[in-house]
Amino acid sequence: MxxxxxxxxxxxxxxxxxxxxxxxxxxxxxxxxxxxxxxxxxxxxxxxxxxxxxxxxxxxxxxxxxxxxxxxxxxxxxxxxxxxxxxxxxxxxxxxxxxxxxxxxxxxxxxxxxxxxxxxxxxxxxxxxxxxxxxxxxxxxxxxxxxxxxxxxxxxxxxxxxxxxxxxxxxxxxxxxxxxxxxxxxxxxxxxxxxxxxxxxxxxxxxxxxxxxxxxxxxxxxxxxxxxxxxxxxxxxxxxxxxxxxxxxxxxxxxxxxxxxxxxxxxxxxxxxxxxxxxxxRIPPPKPKPAALLQAKQGNPRGGLPQDFADYQAAGFSIGYPSGWQAGQAQAGGSVYLTPQGGVTKSASGVELILGAMVDYYQPANGGVALDATTSELLQSLEKGDANLRAERSSRTEVGRKPALLTRVSTRTSLQNEPNQTIFLYTVAREAGLWYVVFAAPASRVNEYEPLFRTMAQTIQFPD
Ligand SMILES: [Zn+2]
Incomplete structure (x- = not known):
């Protein structure tokens, strides 16, 4: 209490x-x-x-x-x-x-x-x-x-x-x-x-x-x-x-x-x-900041979502997710997680995604955001931080009616019995940075979850 x-x-x-x-x-x-x-x-x-x-x-x-x-x-x-x-x-x-x-x-x-x-x-x-x-x-x-x-x-x-x-x-x-x-x-x-x-x-x-x-x-x-x-x-x-x-x-x-x-x-x-x-x-209007864009805002769930879906609406995007899942941030201003029970574990560096989705923005080291170049930069930085990470070639797609890249990635988690993980990374160029969503599942369950991940990707909308 x-x-x-x-x-x-x-x-x-x-x-x-x-x-x-x-x-x-x-x-x-x-x-x-x-x-x-x-x-x-x-x-x-x-x-x-x-x-x-x-x-x-x-x-x-x-x-x-x-x-x-x-x-x-x-x-x-x-x-x-x-x-x-x-x-x-x-x-x-x-x-x-x-x-x-x-x-x-x-x-x-x-x-x-x-x-x-x-x-x-x-x-x-x-x-x-x-x-x-x-x-x-x-x-x-x-x-x-x-x-x-x-x-x-x-x-x-x-x-x-x-x-x-x-x-x-x-x-x-x-x-x-x-x-x-x-x-x-x-x-x-x-x-x-x-x-x-x-x-x-x-x-x-x-x-x-x-x-x-x-x-x-x-x-x-x-x-x-x-x-x-x-x-x-x-x-x-x-x-x-x-x-x-x-x-x-x-x-x-x-x-x-x-x-x-x-x-x-x-x-x-x-x-x-x-x-x-x-x-x-004289001060120009503020630029949007990722931490503010990730924050949930109040609003009624959008119409047209699949049955039994809840809606995570933030200032910078909306995404639907199964209503039995949990949606939230591990810390104020941090990544948004949408996961089933047990989909995240606590790790030394904060929270580790095991199964489910995670949304965040990546800010390029310098210069503006460009879909191809900034996605490559993001993948390189991920590879640098994770020796097990392997990214396949990206393919073009659309997310929320914006040009997007989809990259399939494999890596390993800290999960003892099933460490191999498959990730679907969608990236979209936005003013505040490279917006991305990661859908992750243990490799052996990826066939089970891929259709759900695709459905969730289809629910993504941006306000502009
Ligand atoms: Zn007062």
Whole structure:
């Protein structure tokens, strides 16, 4: 039972910055306590951040990075930040969002910069998100969120709690049904109203301690709330608002809190925000990343699939598979496996495919993707990594109405009684890389499975 293994809640009080005589009047902000140690929290966040970076385009722009780091670290140094090792990344994504992972990795969408009119508004969002970390809201939520284990199978393994559990999440974590993507949409957590209020108050105190006008935090949230439903509603706003629900006026309760602050004038600003907005406006749209394209998305199964087939629908492709099989990724952003029970085993390097299908993208060492040349390169790299691997000559075919190559490959698996394996490799040139699906079966059963593999290949579709 996941929940029993995880965290019981209790609370301790955050030190207040108000003068002593007012202490009983100022709202209390609580740090949630979980059985997760701070080190575990940091490790979970580190692994989750690696998953995010695989799926999203982290911007490499010295000027923007320097600006974000400067404003972020100003906040990180305040007592309200609770001494986590925060760091800040700007991601090329047009929706309104910023999210902080347990332990301190923080990702800011370019869409947030575009929606803000001044630096303090962005700082307010950072302070609010960092407060969710500082107050350990994410860590406290982990035990309550079923989605955490499916989003981050790797994290579950790190926590020693989720693999092999009653949810069937063994070597593979079921992701096909949940369809929750990191790519530009979710902040991972839906916080309670109580957590929201605490993040607002702690964030306002954090802003004030860093010299920024704390009311900007509440005003910006309310400004965004006011834009909901408007014709020019910013992209991703509904998702953002639903993950940060509020009861009552943020401006009102933050204003009440500010009355207790010792300081009343706030002058912090890098003075570079106009320039930052200019730079952000010039950034070209993000290129699709394989890890995002592999991620399952929600959708009804397509019509026209063979009877008793389920559908794995990802951003970059769809493929049907026998409904009794398991579909999922062994780790966030990794290959998609579609296998019957026992079709994969755990190996030293992760997961080994014994029987079934695996989908992924191969990115050529340099230059663009060309079907023939990149397929050859893929086969060479496979041969280099597997001394037993023999590839036959490729033949031309079509997959999802795209030109494709089919290559029959033989190799050996770690299976003791039946190590010889036959593989059918289909490759298609796509913008994000060479898309491929591997159908694999023990050599002695290949005649039994080849018709099924061909049927599955016929169900493959691409969105464009
Ligand atoms: Zn929030």
């Amino acid at each position: 996941k929940r029993a293994l995880f965290f019981s809640l209790c609370t301790i009080l955050l030190p207040l910055q108000a003068p002593a005589q007012n202490r009983q009047k100022q709202a209390e902000v609580k740090i949630q306590r979980t059985s997760l140690t701070k080190d575990q929290e940091i490790e979970l966040g580190r692994q989750a951040a690696a998953g995010v970076e695989k799926q999203m385009e982290v911007l490499k722009n010295q000027e923007l990075e320097a600006w974000l780091n400067r404003v972020g670290q100003q906040l990180a140094r305040t007592p309200q930040a609770n001494a986590y090792p925060y760091y800040f990344r700007l991601v090329n994504e047009d929706s309104i969002n910023a999210f902080a992972l347990p332990g301190g990795p923080m990702f800011v969408h370019t869409g947030l910069i575009k929606a803000a009119d001044n630096e303090a508004e962005v700082v307010g969002v950072l302070a609010h998100e960092m407060s969710h970390v500082a107050l350990r809201h994410s860590a406290a939520q982990i035990g309550k969120q079923q989605t955490w284990g499916t989003l981050f199978g790797v994290l579950g393994a790190a926590a020693g709690a989720l693999t092999g559990g009653t949810n069937g999440c063994g070597a593979l974590c079921q992701v096909a049904e949940t369809g929750i993507g990191l790519g530009g949409t979710t902040v991972l957590m839906k916080f309670s109203r109580g957590f929201e209020r605490d993040a607002d108050l702690n964030g306002a105190r954090m802003m004030a301690a860093a010299g920024y006008d704390p009311i900007q935090l509440a005003k910006f949230f309310e400004k965004l709330e006011a834009q909901a439903g408007a014709a020019n509603e910013p992209k991703g706003l509904q998702m953002w608002l639903s993950s940060h629900p509020t009861s009552g006026s943020r401006v009102q309760y933050v204003s009440e809190d500010i009355r207790y602050y010792a300081k009343s004038s706030y002058n912090s600003s890098t003075g570079n925000f106009a320039r930052v907005k200019q730079l952000v406006a």
